[in-house]
Amino acid sequence: MGRFTEATAPSWVLTAADNIAKALDVARKDILDLAVTPPKPEMGDLAVPMFQYAKARKVAPPVIAKEIAPKAGGAGYAISAEGPYVNLRADRAALLEDVIGRVREAKDRFGHAAPDPEKTAAIDYSSPNIAKPLALHHLRSTMIGNAIARILRANGFTVYGINYVGDWGTQFGYMIAVHEHDAPEKFEKLTLDDFVKTYVSQRKLAETDPSVEEKARNAFLRLEQGDASARRVWEKARSASLAKFKQVYDMLGVEFQDDMYIGESFFSPMLDGVIQEAKQKGVAKEDQGAIIVDLSAHGIDTPALLQKSDGATLYATRDIASAKFRHDKLGGDRREWQCLYVVDQGQSLHFKQVFKVMELLGYPWADRLKHVPFGVMLVWSDEDQGWIKGKTRAGNVVLLEDVLNEATKRVVKIIDARNPELADKEATARAIGVGAVVFNDLKNKRTNDIKFKFEDALSLEGETGPYIHNALVRTKSILRKAARPVPSTYDVKLLSHAREGEIAVLLAGFKEAVARAGLEYDPSLICRFLLDLAGAFHAFHHDCLVLDDANKALSDARLVLVDCVRLVLENGMMLVGLQPIEAM
RNA sequence: GGGCCCGUAGCUCAGCUGGAUAGAGCGUCGGACUACGAAUCCGAAGGUCGCAGGUUCGACUCCUGCCGGGCCCGCCA
Known part of the structure; x- marks a missing residue:
């Protein structure tokens, strides 16, 4: 697999691949698929190995490389044979001119694909339980889902972000x-905290007093039967929870449309229909008093349970109803519709079962349902001297809100020490602190378990959110101090420094990163890109003076480049949910 | 016992889905603020890529087996 596809490759790569393909008498795509990045930058930007062509012609690879290189030259790049490789190096001025032009034209849409009405996606993410607090482990689904939603939008999709709350x-x-008989003035003021306390204390009581459990069961039964008084409490618990969730989402820069909080309760009236349909189609059967779908003929040993022996339905049943809803109402009529479930990998079997049942029920779009799993969050324990699952054990919950506030607090302290005059101190600290936590969560491959350690997650140095924020702030500082608009014209030939070349190569690769992140549903690819670009800019900043009255022409050209870096950093940050700031 | 994920530097991770001398960050050691922000930059030390076979011109990458860790495996969600 090559670095580029025909859709995302910069124009010089396409030209070069064309010429090499012609010289070898093969297809351009073959060359693109073969092309790799050389191990050292001095070797060039792209390399095409000649091994297989050498084998086909029964000559040594270096021989072929030497023969092809002189024949495949073209405008915009240099070509050379080095051992068994044909190495390509983009002409820096041409590349810079090309990419700067594109960035300045597309602006905040640089790297994005054009919207395509056939591309729609329903994405289920975050999906916390009502009447329980948002805990640290909710961060993963929330931020990975949020980033994938934004990345798919950048790839031309219309995206419906669904919060499938456990209500x-x-x-x-x-x-x-x-709470059914609380006095009105008390009832009105109930918050999520109150409901959490109720839950915890009732669970505790139930351990010694069986009547507590009994009362609760009866109360829920009344709720299911539509009892108005029971429903009133349910609604209050739901609205109080959502109000609190929205506060935390707000801190994270995450937003769901109001009509996209589509929880489990929404589907409860449809569950009988699901069971009936599954029975009628001969998919489900009774077994030990329960309704199950036997999947053993399809390589899944565990049957899917649709109804318990006591008549209650299960979450698989709700997922079937919700999948139909998502298909019918959220873009399922489009050719490239997909329905994603951003849920931890522990539920892989569950989704495998649900998707298979959908297929057996005869829905041809069952193959568009995709589980996007991610690794669990492990928390460092000094006690155990190891990584443990930060489970919701009583009293052991780490509140997401607390983590974000702690992160913010630490950043405020640092700003007080380094830049006490900063305007917007609180908001800036929040963007940086929350960004640090978020970036820490997203920077590694989605499927990895993430090991959460405060010192690492809140670290401000190295491969972190603040490293990106710092690079952005440096671009803005320069642009501000220039005290003039970014020049509209500039002399590209003046941008001859190696650091400028590195930046050009990176900027030209942004679209590829966005495309790949969309195909693999992996925000870490954008995070890695941001680290590379921020790193290249930090190095440039160290080596190259931008504001130089003695050399106005160079200063102009560099200002243009700095502005492009600023723009692409912001674009990438938006995709992963890092909030851009002006100063720090 | 069966299924999925994982094992790369002391720690946390990349490695572009088979290509050149395996790369970062943290930590350690040593340098750089009389230039646009040192939350930065530059350098050094640090690796039998879990182990053993196999496929290939070529394996960290693909296949098989083993070892070690995580998650899941009918009436919780």
Whole structure:
């Protein structure tokens, strides 16, 4: 697999690949697929190995390389044979001119693909439980999902971000039993915290007093039957929870449309229909009093349970109903529709079962349902001297909000020490602190377990969010100090420094990174890009003076480049949910 | 026992889905603020890529087996 596809390759790469293909008498795509990045920058920007062509012609690879290189030259790049490789190096001035032109034209859409009405996606992410707090482990689904939603939009998709909140289940029995007869003035003021406390205390009581459980069950039964008084408590618990969730989402820069909080309760009226349909189609059967779908003929040993022996439905049943809803209402009529579930890898089997059941039910779009799994979050434990799962064990919950506030607090302290005059101190600290936590979560491959350590997640140095923020702030500082608009014309030949070349190569690769991140549903690819670009800019900043009255022409050209870096950094940051800032 | 994920430097991770001498960050050691922000930059030390076979001109990458870790495996979500 090559570095580029025909759709995303910069024009010089296409030209070069064309010429090499012609010289070898093969297809351009073959060359693109073969092309790799050389191990050292001095060797060039792209290399095409000659091994297989050498084998076909029964000559040594270096011989072929030497023969091809002189024949495949062209405008915009240099070509040379080095051992068994044909190395290509983009002409820096041409590359810079090309990429700067594109950035300045596309602006905040640079790197994006054109919107395509056939591309639609429903993405399920975050999806916390009502009446429970947002904990640290919710960060993963929330931010990975948010980033994928933004990345797919940048790839031309219309995206529906769905928050499939857990707003149905026996836990509401406790809420109803306890709060049903609260005085109105107390009832009105109930918050998520109150409901969490109720849940915890009721669970504790239930351990010694069986009647607590009994009352809760009855209360939930009334809720299911549509009892108005029970429903009133349910609604309150739901709205109080959502209000709190939205506060935290706001801190994270995450937003769901109001009509996209489509929780489990929404589907409860449809579940009988699902069971009936599955039975009628001969997909489901009764077994030990329960309704199951036997999947053993399809390589899945565990059957999918649609209904318990006591008649209650299960979450697989709800997922079937919700998949139909998403297809029918959220873009399923489009050719390139997809429905993503950004849910931890522990639920792989569950989704495998649900998707297979959808297929057995005869829905031809069942193959568009995709589980996008991610690794669990492990927290460092000094006690155990190891990584442990930060489970919701009683009293052991790390609140997401607390982590974000702590991060912000630490950044405020640093700003106070280094830049006490900063305007917007609180908002800036929040962007940097939250960004640090978010970036720490997204920078590694999605499927890895992430090991959460405060010192690392809140670190301000190295491969971190603040490293990106710092690069952005440096671009803005220069642009501000220039005290004149970014020049509209400039002499590209003056941008001859090696650092400028590195930046050009990176900028030219942004679109490829966005495309790949979209195909692989992996925000870490954007994070890596941002680290590379920020790094190249930091090095440039160290080596190259931009504001230089003695050399106005060079200063102009560099200002243009700095502005492009600024723009692409901002574009990339938006995709992964880092909030751009002006100063720090 | 079966299924999925993982094993690369002391630690945390990249390695472009088979190509050139395996790369970063943290930590350690040593340098750079009389230039646009040192939350930065430059350099050094540090690796039998878990182990053993196999496929290939070529394997960190693909296949098989083993070792070690995580998650899942019918009435929780």
